Amino acid sequence: MTMRTILKGWVERYLSDEEALTLLLVLVAGFAAIIWLGRMLAPFLTALVIAFLLQGAVSALTRRHVPQLMAVIIVFMAFISVLLTMAFILMPLIWNQMVSLVQETPRMFASGQSWLDELQARYPNLITPDQMQSWIGVASREISQLGQRAITLSLASLGNIMALIIYLVLVPILVFFMLKDREVLVGFTLSLLPQKRKLLTRIWEEMDAQIANYIRGKFIEIIIVGSVAFFTFAFFGLPYSALLAVLVGFSVLVPYIGAAVATLPVAAVAGFHFGISDQFAYVLVAYGIIQALDGNVLVPVLFSEAVNLHPVSIIVAVLFFGGIWGFWGIFFAIPLATLLKALVFAWPRGLQERDAERAAVTDSAPV
Structure with missing residues (x-):
């Protein structure tokens, strides 16, 4: 049995049906869109994940006889509260600690070098001076590259401040309408697919x-x-x-x-x-x-x-x-x-x- 015969039999077996071809096209189109358009669609994909995450809370409220729109508003306001807390409390704290850590890195490196000197003095046969110098050289290069990456990241962040603002504004809007009009959006998506x-x-x-x-x-x-x-x-x-x-x-x-x-x-x-x-x-x-x-x-x-x-x-x-x-x-x-x-x-x-x-x-x- 030749390879061509095997491939022909596999295609006839798995791709001869309309539903199988539809499934294959949907998968290929989805992966292609994410690979080539993922950067442009990033706000939409982010909002989709967040809406998917919040939908469980909306469904839980509606099961307790809370009106759909009221449940969406309650969950959305809770999401905005968490977002604002992260933006104005958690992120500045993390940023300050990151800056302090970068500033303290030379002291940490000097302390590590002293520890290596002490280790080499205690175990001269286990760690040779050449090995210790090699480790110190590798660590120095890594720290230097880390500093360069931090500077590059800071400059890139300054250039992408508009993108961050777009995320902070656009993503919550998308999340709200995905939660509010979920049935309409799902119905529209299903209308694009074959009936079978x-x-x-x-x-x-x-x-x-x-x-x-x-x-x-x-x-x-x-x-x-x-x-x-x-x-x-x-x-x-x-x-x-x-x-x-x-x-x-x-x-x-x-x-x-x-x-x-x-x-x-x-x-x-x-x-x-x-x-x-x-x-x-x-x-x-x-x-x-x-x-x-x-x-x-x-x-x-x-x-x-x-x-x-x-x-x-x-x-x-x-x-x-x-x-x-x-x-x-x-x-x-x-x-x-x-x-x-x-x-x-x-x-x-x-x-x-x-x-x-x-x-x-x-x-x-x-x-």
């Missing part, structure tokens, strides 16, 4: 609850982990508690990898502030407990119905989609992997049901 869309409906039903559960659960996880980390670091008197807590909170977006990456700055700041002491060990133990509770208690509770993927699949999805779409690729890596899994299982099952229905019709037809 049983396969699309099946895949969407399998994905809808999982995506909603994942986005809302991930948002709750970021808030809980970040808040617990902040109070824990503040309890131990660790400097830059807000900045480190935000980093730890957002590290949950990247399963497995994020926790390992967030450990480095936490350990570095704790080591510089407390030295190699009992307090340093307490901070790392507390941080380890936070990560353990997140992975073994919080994640199973929040995502018990959302994600059923092997860890290898999750890591590959994060690397692949993150490499293509950056932050949004990382954020949606697990939903996209779940979508591919749903396609793998729902597409053949839908075609099998179609064949069974056709066979039943043929058998029941008069001879």
Whole structure:
């Protein structure tokens, strides 16, 4: 059997149906729009994610007999309150701590160099002077590149201040109308699709609850982990508690990898502030407990119905989609992997049901 025959049989099997072709076109058009128009559509995509996140609260209020418009207004005002709190309280605090950390970086580097000198003096056979100089040279280059990146980022931020203003104005407006006119927008989208869309409906039903559960659960996880980390670091008197807590909170977006990456700055700041002491060990133990509770208690509770993927699949999805779409690729890596899994299982099952229905019709037809 030649490759051409195999491909022909696969096409006839999976793409000979109108619904299968419609599904393929929708997937190709969606991915193409995100790849080529993602930067231009970023405010719309951001608003779509936020509206999807808030729709659960709107539905909960309407189930309690709150009028639809009133529920939308209540949820939207709560969203605006959170947005203003972040813009005027949390962000200035994080920015000030980031500036202080950059200013203190040379002192941290000098302290690290002294620690390496002491380590080399204690263990001259384990660490040679050449190795120590090599480490110091690598660290110096990294710090120099970090400073250059910070300057570049500051200049770029000044140039993108108008884009930030557009986000702050346009995204809330889009979110409000997506919540208020949800049924109209969904109806319009469905009107663009063929009337025969049983396969699309099946895949969407399998994905809808999982995506909603994942986005809302991930948002709750970021808030809980970040808040617990902040109070824990503040309890131990660790400097830059807000900045480190935000980093730890957002590290949950990247399963497995994020926790390992967030450990480095936490350990570095704790080591510089407390030295190699009992307090340093307490901070790392507390941080380890936070990560353990997140992975073994919080994640199973929040995502018990959302994600059923092997860890290898999750890591590959994060690397692949993150490499293509950056932050949004990382954020949606697990939903996209779940979508591919749903396609793998729902597409053949839908075609099998179609064949069974056709066979039943043929058998029941008069001879």
